[in-house]
Amino acid sequence: MEMFHISDVISLLGLPGPPHGRSSYYIQCPCCDELPRNKHLNINLKKDVYRCPRCGISGGIFDLYSLYTGVPRDKVRKTLVKSLGLPMHLNTERKKYTSTPVVDCPITDIEARNATYTALLSKLSLAGDHKQNLFDRGLSDDDIIRLGYKTTPIVGMSVLAKQLQNEGYYLAGVPGFYKTDNGDWTFVQEKRGILIPVRDIKGRIQGLQIRRDDVQKRKFRWVSSADKTDGCRAESWTHLVGPIRPIALLTEGPMKADVIHALTGLTVIAVPGVNTLTQLRTALTEMRQEGLCEIKTAFDMDLSTNHHVQSAYKNLLNLLDEMNFKFGTYIWDPRYKGLDDYIWEFCLNRRKSQ
Numbered sequence: 312m313e314m315f316h317i318s319d320v321i322s323l324l325g326l327p328g329p330p331h332g333r334s335s336y337y338i339q340c341p342c343c344d345e346l347p348r349n350k351h352l353n354i355n356l357k358k359d360v361y362r363c364p365r366c367g368i369s370g371g372i373f374d375l376y377s378l379y380t381g382v383p384r385d386k387v388r389k390t391l392v393k394s395l396g397l398p399m400h401l402n403t404e405r406k407k408y409t410s411t412p413v414v415d416c417p418i419t420d421i422e423a424r425n426a427t428y429t430a431l432l433s434k435l436s437l438a439g440d441h442k443q444n445l446f447d448r449g450l451s452d453d454d455i456i457r458l459g460y461k462t463t464p465i466v467g468m469s470v471l472a473k474q475l476q477n478e479g480y481y482l483a484g485v486p487g488f489y490k491t492d493n494g495d496w497t498f499v500q501e502k503r504g505i506l507i508p509v510r511d512i513k514g515r516i517q518g519l520q521i522r523r524d525d526v527q528k529r530k531f532r533w534v535s536s537a538d539k540t541d542g543c544r545a546e547s548w549t550h551l552v553g554p555i556r557p558i559a560l561l562t563e564g565p566m567k568a569d570v571i572h573a574l575t576g577l578t579v580i581a582v583p584g585v586n587t588l589t590q591l592r593t594a595l596t597e598m599r600q601e602g603l604c605e606i607k608t609a610f611d612m613d614l615s616t617n618h619h620v621q622s623a624y625k626n627l628l629n630l631l632d633e634m635n636f637k638f639g640t641y642i643w644d645p646r647y648k649g650l651d652d653y654i655w656e657f658c659l660n661r662r663k664s665q
């Protein structure tokens with residue numbers, strides 16, 4: 312009967328303890344996480360084991376101690392007895408942990424995500440109907456290639472994941488990837504649609520959105536593998552298209568931003584939705600350092616009628632105000648729902664009249 316617990320070893324080694332009540336949590340992996348903010352080593356207090364889905368190391372209490380101290384595994388027990396005293400098996404009832412069925416793997420850094428997503432997209436193609444859909448919005452062949460839009464894969468997710476893994480890409484902590492019951496990596500199977508890379512200030516892919524075919528509600532969704540084994544939750548990334556200039560347009564939806572930029576050349580920032588501003592402050596702070604000082608908001612016209620949207624919009628303006636940005640609103644012909652529709656019509660008419 313083993314009487315040491317992994318929590319004893321964790322405190323002995325001075326490793327971070329679990330967030331309140333958690334029986335499973337992640338810390339920086341000593342083998343593969345170069346940065347402290349990357350946390351891939353899963354500690355399971357209930358099972359007294361650790362495991363890193365990224366590099367594959369795993370083990371129990373003695374292995375963990377050995378891993379951090381270099382003490383050979385067969386000497387660990389003796390060392391622990393010296394440090395902790397003899398294992399107590401009397402009246403030491405196991406601390407009760409609330410059960411946390413699946414804990415998401417923490418998101419990995421932007422460089423790794425960008426590399427993995429870029430490699431993934433390079434293996435996919437864009438279906439004819441999707442290409443036509445994008446042409447109809449005013450995008451050209453060159454735009455589509457530059458933006459990297461692709462059709463969601465329908466089959467062969469495990470093969471794709473395997474290829475990426477063999478090529479050296481990290482899949483742990485990249486939203487969309489998770490492990491099957493067999494322990495193999497795979498990629499989420501979503502409704503068919505267009506994959507949209509959501510990029511940061513340096514053009515790196517932070518995450519992917521899907522514009523789903525044949526759905527009326529929630530047409531755009533994040534690629535996410537939350538609540539799946541070794542899966543990872545997507546965050547509400549802010550998208551940027553175009554070079555940083557003193558003035559940028561701020562709208563809703565990365566695809567819309569891409570279309571507006573392609574048609575007008577303007578620099579466009581997109582939040583996923585007017586009510587999802589979690590990443591906006593960070594993104595704007597970075598952009599300001601590069602010279603952004605004024606923001607023109609361009610949200611859909613139903614702003615004027617929907618109260619929920621109105622209050623979310625107010626929060627957005629408060630944020631801009633608080634951050635000392637100069638801001639104003641782009642007004643366009645209210646017969647068009649979105650600025651992209653309006654611009655499109657305008658460009659099309661201009662093209663016709665030439």
Ligand SMILES: [Zn+2]
Nearest residue numbers: 340343363366
């Ligand atoms: Zn690792």
